[in-house]
Amino acid sequence: MAISLAESVHIGFSDIWTRKVRSIVTIFGIILGVMSIMVVLAIINGMNQSTMAWMMERGGLSRIDVQRNWGYDFSKGGKAEFDLKEINFIRSQIPEAAAFNPKVGAGEMELTQRGKSYNADLSGVMPDMTLVDEWQPEKGRFIKHIDIEQNNNVVVLGSTAARELFGSRDPIGKEVGVRIETQSYTSTGEFESTLSTHQLTVIGVMSEKFMEGNGGFGGNPLEYRNRQAFVPISTMINKLSPALKITELEIKAKDTETAPALRRKVEELVLNLKQGKRLFMVASATEQMQQMKQSSMIFSSIFVMIAVISLLVGGIVIMNIMLASIKERTREIGVRLAIGARRRDIFVQFLVQTVMITSLGGVLGIVSGYAILDLVAGFLDIKVAASMQMIWVALMVSVGVGLIFGVFPAVRAGNLDPVLALREE
Amino acid sequence: MDVIRLSRLVKDYSLGKIKVRALCGLDLSITKGEFVAIMGPSGSGKSTLMHIIGCLDRPTEGEYYLDEQLVSAVPKSELAQIRNKKIGFVFQSFNLLPHLNIQKNVELPLMYSGDSLRKRTQRAIEILASVGLSDRLKHKPSELSGGQRQRVAIARAIVNNPSILLADEPTGNLDSQSGGDILEIFNRLHKDGNTVIMVTHDPAVAARADRIIRIMDGAIVDGNIAG
Numbered sequence: 347m348a349i350s351l352a353e354s355v356h357i358g359f360s361d362i363w364t365r366k367v368r369s370i371v372t373i374f375g376i377i378l379g380v381m382s383i384m385v386v387l388a389i390i391n392g393m394n395q396s397t398m399a400w401m402m403e404r405g406g407l408s409r410i411d412v413q414r415n416w417g418y419d420f421s422k423g424g425k426a427e428f429d430l431k432e433i434n435f436i437r438s439q440i441p442e443a444a445a446f447n448p449k450v451g452a453g454e455m456e457l458t459q460r461g462k463s464y465n466a467d468l469s470g471v472m473p474d475m476t477l478v479d480e481w482q483p484e485k486g487r488f489i490k491h492i493d494i495e496q497n498n499n500v501v502v503l504g505s506t507a508a509r510e511l512f513g514s515r516d517p518i519g520k521e522v523g524v525r526i527e528t529q530s531y532t533s534t535g536e537f538e539s540t541l542s543t544h545q546l547t548v549i550g551v552m553s554e555k556f557m558e559g560n561g562g563f564g565g566n567p568l569e570y571r572n573r574q575a576f577v578p579i580s581t582m583i584n585k586l587s588p589a590l591k592i593t594e595l596e597i598k599a600k601d602t603e604t605a606p607a608l609r610r611k612v613e614e615l616v617l618n619l620k621q622g623k624r625l626f627m628v629a630s631a632t633e634q635m636q637q638m639k640q641s642s643m644i645f646s647s648i649f650v651m652i653a654v655i656s657l658l659v660g661g662i663v664i665m666n667i668m669l670a671s672i673k674e675r676t677r678e679i680g681v682r683l684a685i686g687a688r689r690r691d692i693f694v695q696f697l698v699q700t701v702m703i704t705s706l707g708g709v710l711g712i713v714s715g716y717a718i719l720d721l722v723a724g725f726l727d728i729k730v731a732a733s734m735q736m737i738w739v740a741l742m743v744s745v746g747v748g749l750i751f752g753v754f755p756a757v758r759a760g761n762l763d764p765v766l767a768l769r770e771e
Numbered sequence: 772m773d774v775i776r777l778s779r780l781v782k783d784y785s786l787g788k789i790k791v792r793a794l795c796g797l798d799l800s801i802t803k804g805e806f807v808a809i810m811g812p813s814g815s816g817k818s819t820l821m822h823i824i825g826c827l828d829r830p831t832e833g834e835y836y837l838d839e840q841l842v843s844a845v846p847k848s849e850l851a852q853i854r855n856k857k858i859g860f861v862f863q864s865f866n867l868l869p870h871l872n873i874q875k876n877v878e879l880p881l882m883y884s885g886d887s888l889r890k891r892t893q894r895a896i897e898i899l900a901s902v903g904l905s906d907r908l909k910h911k912p913s914e915l916s917g918g919q920r921q922r923v924a925i926a927r928a929i930v931n932n933p934s935i936l937l938a939d940e941p942t943g944n945l946d947s948q949s950g951g952d953i954l955e956i957f958n959r960l961h962k963d964g965n966t967v968i969m970v971t972h973d974p975a976v977a978a979r980a981d982r983i984i985r986i987m988d989g990a991i992v993d994g995n996i997a998g
Binding site: 364678 | 822825828854866867
């Protein structure tokens with residue numbers, strides 16, 4: 347005998363439609379609440395995904411990096427450098443490491459080839475770089491141990507460097523010149539600058555690195571890798587630029603599980619080598635990832651809490667407006683009761699109406715959230731990731747707000763006395 | 772057969788600490804198919820009587836039989852169904868829902884009975900035709916004259932074939948011409964076998980009834996015996 351839910355929804359639609367402006371004003375808080383939940387979660391989610399993709403591109407989560415500690419006060423003495431003896435010692439202490447690559451960065455160097463020149467980011471590395479970075483040459487081969495032992499004059503080019511220097515020609519076996527300026531002070535205290543050119547044989551070209559553009563005008567954020575060139579670390583130190591020191595160490599653990607333990611061990615080793623001075627920062631990708639996940643969790647929780655507060659405020663506004671609306675429609679309720687509506691019918695009518703209003707707010711919030719995300723992604727050029735799950739959560743939350751804040755007004759409406767309600771002007 | 776039988780009906784109201792007795796042991800019987808007018812000064816208890824007969828309120832004491840059913844014993848939560856099936860209300864101020872068209876207004880009691888949309892529509896169109904409003908189905912109440920609105924209200928009251936038609940000053944807000952038309956409709960419904968109970972101040976209106984019941988101070992002073 348009761349009226350069906352479909353009937354209540356139908357009444358709800360016509361009620362909302364007759365009071366369009368009021369309904370829209372009513373749901374504004376819900377729209378904003380849902381929208382901000384959407385936007386914040388999508389941005390944080392997008393940032394997490396970008397970072398994850400970035401880390402995978404850098405060789406995955408089992409990677410450990412030893413780099414200059416920018417937080418250290420170097421005026422207290424000490425340099426963030428390793429010599430070959432220290433490197434060999436570290437390597438001998440961590441046989442469990444899957445790969446080990448000390449690095450000497452020379453910075454931008456001019457490479458020349460038949461009158462063409464290209465400024466490449468030149469580094470001295472070890473064969474393990476391909477394992478640490480999970481990056482292989484596309485043509486030719488990478489640096490081998492024999493190249494290290496013999497200080498061979500060989501170079502592996504990034505794809506952009508190869509293209510700039512050789513165009514469509516095959517660079518393998520060809521020579522490139524590298525001009526190196528060495529600056530030093532002589533024993534008499536005079537400034538001296540010597541320019542020397544070395545010939546290097548191209549033995550390989552790395553595969554092209556590419557990642558979906560974000561954070562850089564829609565370009566390829568990994569392009570800097572394609573502009574690199576690699577020589578054996580021994581060649582770099584012994585022949586090209588004796589003044590350069592090893593400033594970076596890239597290590598790879600066997601898997602992500604053993605990475606944190608290995609990081610602690612390396613940290614210990616480095617600290618002991620440097621007499622307890624924290625010249626270097628030792629970071630493992632998996633731990634960084636965990637930290638990032640944790641802090642993004644905290645971030646999302648805080649933002650979601652703020653959004654929930656705005657939803658609660660929205661809910662209270664809706665409750666108020668529903669109470670006012672019911673007061674205004676007392677006579678209508680009286681008439682409905684007189685012609686046979688049961689208390690439950692009236693209760694359901696108003697509860698359904700409130701839930702419909704908040705759900706509408708939820709839908710509009712999701713739609714405007716998407717619009718905002720589009721703008722944000724476009725203007726700031728960052729990755730955003732809205733998921734189906736987020737849409738469900740947003741919808742559930744708005745329905746929930748409707749149920750919670752709709753009950754009290756609906757109970758009020760259902761409990762009206764028909765005689766008094768009919769007397770209301 | 773009595774469609775309504777009231778015996779020793781008492782209704783008390785409490786206004787704060789004061790108890791007011793609106794009906795004091797009232798007895799009344801109305802036969803099926805009768806046209807009865809209830810008259811009485813304001814404060815006489817006739818509104819209270821109307822509310823109890825209309826199952827909008829329950830008596831404090833006494834018994835009320837409607838169609839042989841002891842409705843004074845029915846819990847408040849079930850009175851809605853009795854109002855829906857057995858009672859058709861016509862109010863002085865029409866009480867149509869302003870945002871629904873007149874067809875939807877007339878369908879409303881059928882909706883609360885749980886009838887299908889098709890049956891509702893069919894029945895509403897049929898009933899509105901019988902009160903001469905076939906050409907106004909999609910109009911809002913505000914687009915109609917007072918007389919037309921009251922005809923819609925009558926259509927709504929009879930759409931569910933109630934046992935009694937309860938009209939509270941149905942011509943009170945109408946000019947004499949449309950008031951006369953409305954009374955004609957009540958006369959016709961009465962001739963068709965409907966039981967009509969009408970509250971009125973107007974002796975000319977009351978004169979159309981088979982019997983006039985006069986109430987004073989919560990009791991019937993005249994007209995208690997069915998004519």
